[in-house]
Amino acid sequence: MTAVLDAPAPAPATEMPPALRVVPSTPTPGSGLTRAQVEEIGRRLDALREQVLASRGQADADYIRGVIRRQRQLEAGGRALLFAGVLPPAWLAGTAMLSAAKILENMEIGHNVLHGQWDWMRDPEIHSSTWEWDTMSPSEAWKHSHNYMHHTYTNVVGKDRDVGYGILRLSEEQAWHPYYLLNPVLNVALSLLFQYGVALHDLEVEKVLSREKGLGTVWRQLKGIGRKVRKQVVKDYVVFPALAGPFFAPVLLGNLTANLVRNVWSHAIIFCGHFPDGAAQFEEEQLEGESRGQWYVRQMMGSANLDGGPLFHLMSGNLSFQVEHHLFPDLPSNRYAEIAPQVRALCEEFGVAYTSGPLWQQYLQVLHKINRLALP
Amino acid sequence: MTTVTPPQTRSARPRLRDRLVKLAEAAATPLVPADYLDLVDPLRSGAALRARIVAVQPETRDAATLVLQPGRGWAGHVPGQYVRLGVDVDGVRQWRTYSLTSPADRADGLIAITVKAIPDGVVSNHLVRAATAGTVLQLDQAAGDFVLPTPRPAKALFVTAGSGITPVMGMLRSALHELDDVVLVHSAPTADDVVFAAELRALAADGRIRLVEKHTDVDGMLGTAELDALVPDLAEREAWACGPTGMLDLLEGHWESRGLAGRLHTERFRPLVVAAGEGGTVTFSRTGAEVEADGATPLLQAGEEAGVLMPSGCRMGICFGCVLPLRSGAVRDLRNGDLTTAAEGDGVLVQTCVSAAAGPCDLDV
Ligand SMILES: Cc1cc2nc3c(=O)[nH]c(=O)nc-3n(C[C@H](O)[C@H](O)[C@H](O)COP(=O)(O)OP(=O)(O)OC[C@H]3O[C@@H](n4cnc5c(N)ncnc54)[C@H](O)[C@@H]3O)c2cc1C
Ligand code: FES
Numbered sequence: 001m002t003a004v005l006d007a008p009a010p011a012p013a014t015e016m017p018p019a020l021r022v023v024p025s026t027p028t029p030g031s032g033l034t035r036a037q038v039e040e041i042g043r044r045l046d047a048l049r050e051q052v053l054a055s056r057g058q059a060d061a062d063y064i065r066g067v068i069r070r071q072r073q074l075e076a077g078g079r080a081l082l083f084a085g086v087l088p089p090a091w092l093a094g095t096a097m098l099s100a101a102k103i104l105e106n107m108e109i110g111h112n113v114l115h116g117q118w119d120w121m122r123d124p125e126i127h128s129s130t131w132e133w134d135t136m137s138p139s140e141a142w143k144h145s146h147n148y149m150h151h152t153y154t155n156v157v158g159k160d161r162d163v164g165y166g167i168l169r170l171s172e173e174q175a176w177h178p179y180y181l182l183n184p185v186l187n188v189a190l191s192l193l194f195q196y197g198v199a200l201h202d203l204e205v206e207k208v209l210s211r212e213k214g215l216g217t218v219w220r221q222l223k224g225i226g227r228k229v230r231k232q233v234v235k236d237y238v239v240f241p242a243l244a245g246p247f248f249a250p251v252l253l254g255n256l257t258a259n260l261v262r263n264v265w266s267h268a269i270i271f272c273g274h275f276p277d278g279a280a281q282f283e284e285e286q287l288e289g290e291s292r293g294q295w296y297v298r299q300m301m302g303s304a305n306l307d308g309g310p311l312f313h314l315m316s317g318n319l320s321f322q323v324e325h326h327l328f329p330d331l332p333s334n335r336y337a338e339i340a341p342q343v344r345a346l347c348e349e350f351g352v353a354y355t356s357g358p359l360w361q362q363y364l365q366v367l368h369k370i371n372r373l374a375l376p
Numbered sequence: 377m378t379t380v381t382p383p384q385t386r387s388a389r390p391r392l393r394d395r396l397v398k399l400a401e402a403a404a405t406p407l408v409p410a411d412y413l414d415l416v417d418p419l420r421s422g423a424a425l426r427a428r429i430v431a432v433q434p435e436t437r438d439a440a441t442l443v444l445q446p447g448r449g450w451a452g453h454v455p456g457q458y459v460r461l462g463v464d465v466d467g468v469r470q471w472r473t474y475s476l477t478s479p480a481d482r483a484d485g486l487i488a489i490t491v492k493a494i495p496d497g498v499v500s501n502h503l504v505r506a507a508t509a510g511t512v513l514q515l516d517q518a519a520g521d522f523v524l525p526t527p528r529p530a531k532a533l534f535v536t537a538g539s540g541i542t543p544v545m546g547m548l549r550s551a552l553h554e555l556d557d558v559v560l561v562h563s564a565p566t567a568d569d570v571v572f573a574a575e576l577r578a579l580a581a582d583g584r585i586r587l588v589e590k591h592t593d594v595d596g597m598l599g600t601a602e603l604d605a606l607v608p609d610l611a612e613r614e615a616w617a618c619g620p621t622g623m624l625d626l627l628e629g630h631w632e633s634r635g636l637a638g639r640l641h642t643e644r645f646r647p648l649v650v651a652a653g654e655g656g657t658v659t660f661s662r663t664g665a666e667v668e669a670d671g672a673t674p675l676l677q678a679g680e681e682a683g684v685l686m687p688s689g690c691r692m693g694i695c696f697g698c699v700l701p702l703r704s705g706a707v708r709d710l711r712n713g714d715l716t717t718a719a720e721g722d723g724v725l726v727q728t729c730v731s732a733a734a735g736p737c738d739l740d741v
Contacts, residue, residue, distance in 0.1 A: 056466075056467065057466040057467050058464070058466050058467045059467075060467055061464060061467030061468075062467075069415060072407075072411065072412055072415055073415070076412060116683065119683040119685070120467075120468060120683050121464070121467050121468055121469060122468055122469040122470075122680065122683075122685060122686075123464075123469050124685055125411075127685050129662070129663060129685055130685070132406035132407075133406060134406055228406075231402070231405045231406070232405070232406075234402055234405075235402060235403060235405050239399065239402045239403050240403065243403070
């Protein structure tokens, strides 16, 4: 429980000027496109979406059920091995399996199920309205802050709260404050405690400070988070260690490590989705009267992909196809790979930036940006 | 205090069990223990009821029998009853209702349904042509009151057509030895289209039933005068009928006009649609979806097409498996044209499978 209180302190958000730089808005945000071209892009992307919708079927259903089955086997296997964790090879294998299971659960399963990517199957067990995931943030709260706030206002500084998660300076246009000297340190803390950061992120503390949001609402949300946190903490740090009896220490350590590995990994993947060089940020005026085509263009310009093989894409929850995911957040994740070449070709045709790179390169760029923005 | 303390040994076990369940839940969170147990045995006792297809046996060119192993929670059935089955077709869960054709107490515990593929039918074609042994389906307990009474009637008449033979076959397979005098008048387009033809003809040859086959492609539809002629003692018989809407309407009218209404039992596979709504915007407020639905589209279908998790069952207004609170707006019952309205916060319960929008409406789902 105390972990909640130890989580990174919310930013002095009131001191951040709301909207800032960046790309000139209407009708073609920094892209030099004509209105007609933007609408043509919109039509083409709508058609691409329809094409995938029409071909959704048994193979996709088998895919997600297969991933879920393997994830549960990995988790059960990892936890079983950790009971033998006094033996170093068992501890290593168990921790690795549990880490992989937690990553799969959060990235490829939880995140995507909560987006409604699998709602079309009408299986109540794999549905955005019933899924609860293995992280501190209750899925109901997260669906609001992520599916609505982040996906609608992607990279609009002052609107998209994923820009810096309310605690970091990630845009040139967030006014500098001495607090931001802590940028690099806070980033490391956020990375390690990412699941708590995400849960608290939903509270929108800056809105409370600016009196947009009542304390009653926050208290209710906090209680919801508290309930979820308690269950999660009891599972990993009480129940499973206790079941191991005298061998509780390796189990506890393994669970802690798996949670940390998952935190650091998901933080890296998510930050690389919107903050490497090349991913644009926008000002609030951009949102006014934004057409479907403009929305698409903003999503493409504000997102960045990660290069890698099939296993890497799976472990990133296919957020390595961040561009495609932001265009079509509710298409099944296993289909992003097949439409990515078409989206890239469309971008090339119209001269829209399509940012992509290997994880290490993109992450270095993000870290560099975080360090640079620590200073005025 | 009047509380009776049960003997120690009795209470200790359930309490231990409860604790173990609690522990398992704490270990499985945010999932539930069943999510892991289902990986090992989806048919175990305590699991949501499911069935595994054991065999698919062709019956005619467009009908097949599916032999199913029900989960251990299966409570058995009375011949003539139906089950709801959740079938994944092209990855999408579809619920339909099928009459049980197996005898009530098969020694091997298996049950069977017999499905006739209808043109463009999503589930029936899948089950007849694509379903394979080993597949697990969702199942619900048997229901329905289209059954034989005890004591059995001295004389019975069954009037069936097409796939309408299914509940009657279930009855005959279970209870023919208790029925002394059975007449079965069955209609099918041709002799080859008669489902269970060999079995029925063998029963007739043995003198166990009197079978009248009507091959409608050559003989035309069964008329009421013809039926009276075929079954002169019709008035003395307890009767069960199952088949297309037109036939059932005709028979019900006939029995009524002969003053025998109480002696005819019917089973309908489709709802009787008489009215249409006006159409309107349907809001599924919990899910946050909104669709335009016309006045002929049941709310159930509109919701499913919008990706909303709609509860459902028979899809024809008999099981109440689809009932949802109408938060506000107006809907029309497609069976009788009745209008149901709700004001903000009313939460009037409506059957979504037989109701269509009659203006804007808001469902609590
Ligand atoms: C109590 C009950 C018992 C039933 N028992 C059986 C059974 O034992 N065997 C069996 O094969 N079916 C039975 N049915 C019918 C079955 O539930 C389905 O309605 C049928 O299989 C069609 O489903 P579908 O998905 O293939 O058709 P859908 O895709 O739902 O419908 C396709 C088209 O066919 C029309 N349609 C729907 N149902 C019928 C129908 N019955 N006859 C003609 N047209 C139709 C629809 O309006 C639509 O236009 C029973 C229904 C009920 C309510
Ligand atoms: S689904 Fe059975 S009453 Fe509606």
